[in-house]
Amino acid sequence: MNLYDLDAERNILSCVFLENDVIIEGNRVNLCADDFFYTQHSIIYTYMKKLYDTNIGIDPVTLRSELEKNDMLEKAGGISYLAGLTALISVSDNVSFHMKIVKDLATKRSIKDLLSNTTKDIKKLDSKDLLQFSDDLKATLFDSGNVEDLIIDVSTIAPQVDDVGSIQTGFSAIDSATGGGLNFGTLTVLTGNPGSGKSTFLNQILSNAMSLGFNGFLYSGELSYQMSLDWFCKTVANPNHLSSCINSFGRYTKVTPEGREEILNWAKDRLFYYSKDATADEINLVNAIEYAAIKKNVKLFILDNLMTLECSGSDKYEKQIIAVKSLKNLAKKYDLVIILVAHSNKSSLLNREPHVFEISGASEIPNLADYVFKATRENSEPETYILLLKNRITGIIKKKLKLHFDSDRKRFFTQGKSELQKDYGYSPKLEQGSFL
The missing domain is CATH 1.10.860.10 (DNAb Helicase; Chain A)
Incomplete structure (x- = not known):
């Protein structure tokens, strides 16, 4: 050479x-x-x-x-x-x-x-x-x-404006504790045992972000396109686009064809899924996120979940650290909001006092995160509790939010039910025409 x-x-x-x-x-x-x-x-x-x-x-x-x-x-x-x-x-x-x-x-x-x-x-x-x-x-x-x-x-560093920008979650208590939502340039880790309501919680954050004008991206290592999209549509749908059905397993709710069409038209060029044909390793995922951020103007990325990623490294812990570091760098580089799902470890079931190191996998993961949330269900009740375990931005932690669940709407809601009744704005607004 x-x-x-x-x-x-x-x-x-x-x-x-x-x-x-x-x-x-x-x-x-x-x-x-x-x-x-x-x-x-x-x-x-x-x-x-x-x-x-x-x-x-x-x-x-x-x-x-x-x-x-x-x-x-x-x-x-x-x-x-x-x-x-x-x-x-x-x-x-x-x-x-x-x-x-x-x-x-x-x-x-x-x-x-x-x-x-x-x-x-x-x-x-x-x-x-x-x-x-x-x-x-x-x-x-x-x-x-x-x-x-x-x-x-240091004399060459431009001053930072007071408001760096954020994406509101749609849950007022969380937005208040985080200083107005999840800040751009941050990595959030959501943990919790299976069945604790993590996917539903994330669907509502995604829907709320899109209603505010932000494009979204979803990687699901567990659900098919159809299952993931069906769940999303049920979360977004207004009551007039939901119908009650009965099969051999009992009563269930589905989105009407008209509602599904309107939701998909609303989501066109605004919501993107990671391809099931692509290997889910950190190289492909990083490339996909960079492309979506630059070319598709995506600001919110939800990755469900860490354990399904195939990353380089000598063991599973090193692989996880490599992946999470890459995600953190992307969030800072492009001012993104990245939410990563990670299951809780087995020892978390024995802990009376929740803490950030309940995350299954490498202990460095919570250190890299800007926010850590934990979803829990107590006493087999339909309610889910969201606990803020880490908050690098405002310092407020141990904030606990109780969410009720509506099985028909596939939504969580607080006591005021404003989240349950929220219109995410997918239906076209009809304007009164003039007869003159």
Whole structure:
């Protein structure tokens, strides 16, 4: 592999002709003449900087004059080579990128030479020599402009607005405790034993988000498309689109064909499911989330559940950590709200006092989460309790919300029943026509 880039080097020099202040950007990334692989480019950049430092404009005429004065014109490629550089590009927008390429390759050449020279005498080196080699290696790396990108001066950080934005859950007690809903850029973990109402709770959060104008995404590792969509439609449907039916198992409720059609029209280009044909590993899932966030403007992602993801790693705990870290990074990078379902571990049944480490799997998971909720059912009652176990945003925890369940509507509701009666807005609004 060649550790040089002819085009990048030539483009930098061309940019200096186009806009002399490009030299300032070179100084910022510590670009030196020696960083150029080609000797003529190193010479040209040296005399370009000399002209700039003496407040002389840099163009083919002034540069040629300076090179001739120092008997360096032929070594720099001659008049024709300088003229060729001026016609390479018309804008300097990408010069910083080209400089980083050249600087990075120069650093790698230096490391290669350092390693080569050290390898020859490796048997003769003592501990002191090896420490000196380590220091030389670090010094070479620190000279790279890429390393400087790892830190930032606090004076360059823009102030944060008071309201970073959030998606309301639709449950007033939770929205109040979290400061207005689930903040953008956060990862939420919802835990609880099977049958505790997690899926219903999430369906209502998803429906509420869509009623507020946010697009949604759902990954379900357990339900088919049809089962998941049927549950969603029942949650969203208004009473006029629900019908009561009876089969051999008893009475049940279904959404009318008209209601289902209206809901699907409402959800078109707004709600997306993860493909059942795709492997559910962290690479595919990350790619799907990035695509949905950028191309489909999705802001709310619900992933049900962690145990069904097939991730890389040597064991199941490492796999989970890799997956959750990837999700947390995505939430921060694209200002998303990501909700991840994780089952409770067996020991949680014995705990009288719920805590965040009841989550089944790696103990690092709750540490990565911004919010942790637990869904529970007590004494075989139809009510579900949602307990806020962690809240990194406002600090309010141990908030307990009691939810009643309506089996016909497939909805939870509080004592005020406002959630049960909520119209999510999927039906087209008919306007009174004029008879004049």
